[in-house]
Amino acid sequence: MQLTREKWSKNFSEWFEWVLREGEFYDYGRYPVKGMGVWMPYGFKLRQNVINLIRNLLDSTGHEEVLFPLLIPEDLLRRESTHIKGFENEVYWVTKGGNEDLDVKLALRPTSEVAITLMENLWIKSYKQLPKKYYQIVSVFRYETKATRPMIRLREITTFKEAHTVHETYEDAQRQVKEAIEIYKKIFDQLAIPYILSERPEWDRFAGALHTYAFDTIMPDGRVMQIGTVHHLGQNFSKALDFKIQKKDGSLDYPHQTSYGISDRAIASIVAIHGDDHGPVLPPTVAPIKVVIIPIPGKSEDETKRIIQYSLEICDILNKSGITCNADLDMDKTPGEKYYIWELKGVPIRIEIGPRELSSNTVFIKRRDNLKPYTIKREEIVSKVNEILDDIQESLRKRAWDDLKSKVKYSNDIEKIKETLEKDLGIIEVPWCGRNECGLKIEELTNARVLGYPTEEEREINDKCVVCKMDAKTVLRIAKTY
């Protein structure tokens, strides 16, 4: 078996749908509502592990989980006018209850800023209660007109983690933006997903935000996918909902807010980015099964029995030490068929146990990520497996980051940029004067999308704007996006 990434990178969409369905992650395209899929048991466990990882990071930084109603009355959704304009064409409306027409149309939440601000107005009266950080993990709905894709562009986004925070001052909210960015970096690091962080340009901010910061990653086909956003909302929503608090100096004023979200796309990235032609490789931090044991039949029925017994003992040792293990004892399938199935499920370590391992009191380990084999003594199994899992996690992270970095290029030549975006895709950084008109022109000339500009480090650019040829102030990142 050779490690290949031909199908994975060249026919990514096909590869992805095959993995999701055949690997029993997510059944898509067969449920009779466009853009909505079913989380199957194995995929649900992966999803749950990702959710738990996110929850731990949010809870440990003072975020409190809540659950708001799905339905938002039309008049409430219209309270912040920029906001509703951004979503108007994508909202699903409930208009009937039983056979009755409803008096007020009810939206399936596209996001929850207005609903949450409405209740914050009842709950929060004073700066003493601030900062306040809420979050919920819910389905949100978008009546997408673009082509839908499993987990990537859905009409029901089933795993939307949305955080909403309230602060006394603009600066406090800006500090929260920084905290959110740090938390998201930790989340993506633990998921071994590489990212590039940009501030979105003015014309591509979240509807109702003063600033939008976005995490993007690059998918195997070179297209760029937004995987997380952080918004400084200023006082836009608190003003729209007349939400005031008492400040330290005794005055009443509108508080400042932020919101930040991560969706199913985090899970899509995990499945996609670490893949090869045999399927995905799940990072050990979130793999539902970390080790699968496949017994190799012996020369006699008795030997096979002893091999199975030995396999169960090893599996038990691993499970008891906290390493989720599954022994595949289905005797209707050949070992080869089982390899295929468990590779497709992305289980990071395979253990084969046959007559040789039985007689030598060892196990044979094969890593899913690089196919490296190990023969391990029984008494070393737990420490060695933990070591290999750590190494897989680190290797996945490193390879994915190297891959991403190799796909971020710099160019100041429009023709070359267009060519690269057609052929290799990825992200191109182009010198930019900082003016919106030139940014929009770049999108037009390249038929690509502006991701935004770097936020964290100051970037020294000794070049001219690719459009107007004036001195460039920063780079603008452009890409073909999902």
Place this chain on the structure above:
Amino acid sequence: MQLTREKWSKNFSEWFEWVLREGEFYDYGRYPVKGMGVWMPYGFKLRQNVINLIRNLLDSTGHEEVLFPLLIPEDLLRRESTHIKGFENEVYWVTKGGNEDLDVKLALRPTSEVAITLMENLWIKSYKQLPKKYYQIVSVFRYETKATRPMIRLREITTFKEAHTVHETYEDAQRQVKEAIEIYKKIFDQLAIPYILSERPEWDRFAGALHTYAFDTIMPDGRVMQIGTVHHLGQNFSKALDFKIQKKDGSLDYPHQTSYGISDRAIASIVAIHGDDHGPVLPPTVAPIKVVIIPIPGKSEDETKRIIQYSLEICDILNKSGITCNADLDMDKTPGEKYYIWELKGVPIRIEIGPRELSSNTVFIKRRDNLKPYTIKREEIVSKVNEILDDIQESLRKRAWDDLKSKVKYSNDIEKIKETLEKDLGIIEVPWCGRNECGLKIEELTNARVLGYPTEEEREINDKCVVCKMDAKTVLRIAKTY
């Protein structure tokens, strides 16, 4: 402080809304959609603990968690005709996406039998894959025409655990019904909720079921509330969706199914049943905070500082041993104000630490359920607190069961039955011949609801049917219900 249950039992609705909002469980009646409320952080934690308890019991009995889309197309929902008739008047319909009218109306799931059976038809081909047990925990929607009540009668039921199973034969499905009943008994036992199990009469079965078994409990005001149901669906849904499997004998046939559900009402029961005039008493199995520590200020600033230090040490010891503890250090509130707040949140144990405890290296414990005080040495804190928590759990369970049993009465006198149902409420068992017409007549005569008849033990009835005066075959349970 005296333990009283005056407000609790006499003005239960008022008490319940006060506890939910002031105890910061669930904000109801202020979100601008009728019958939909907001889970606040503290209530959300209680909900999460209940969900985890249910998940553990389901996962350990071979149930697999999945997640299906919220929306069900009208034509799919209409495939099982009895089923849709049962729900038709309560379905919320999505008719618009953006500004477009949808071709097919989409229902907000009222329950998921048809959607799940549709996908099972794609996933399950052979008896070898059976039994198959799926479940999901989701919001379901009912356009209720009756008066809504927080957590009890909602239009968005946010915590609907619905299980759906598939079996080769009728008998296999019947065995599953029994397993489900045993699981539900365990769930309610762990939540310290007493119940009475009945088979619902033919005229009150789940729409599309052959048999419906229901768990009912009695609320503090004497009204009866359904808290769990288990349905034998036979082949009704598999036939409606043309879902066939290969049986052991090689033939193709429709499999047999069951479904069973538990809702927010389980959480409502926990909050309601163990209450008193100061608020709820949460069973330690699911209490978000098991111990609250309240420091009592000392005679000097320095003494107070040492008391706070000591409180934090005790809190740390408890948290590290797995007993969730919170030290309330808010110095703007008096100890009395804090007692009020934490009683209202139902925290099972309060620890007071003042000068006396500091100097004697002890803690003063007060139980929430019976106000019993204890003075404990520091070194015994963990074992003693665990002992008291176990005792609280058992006392809550026992008191609630005694209370329920005292409210189940037997009568064969229609006038007396009517009087009891008006005055004391509870459940009345009446002798019954077994015929539907007499059952329906009992409902009419008493203006109450038939819960059904006992399933488990055979009941020897040496009496005459309360309507037709023929020999009674069993008892029929009647009650004023929620």
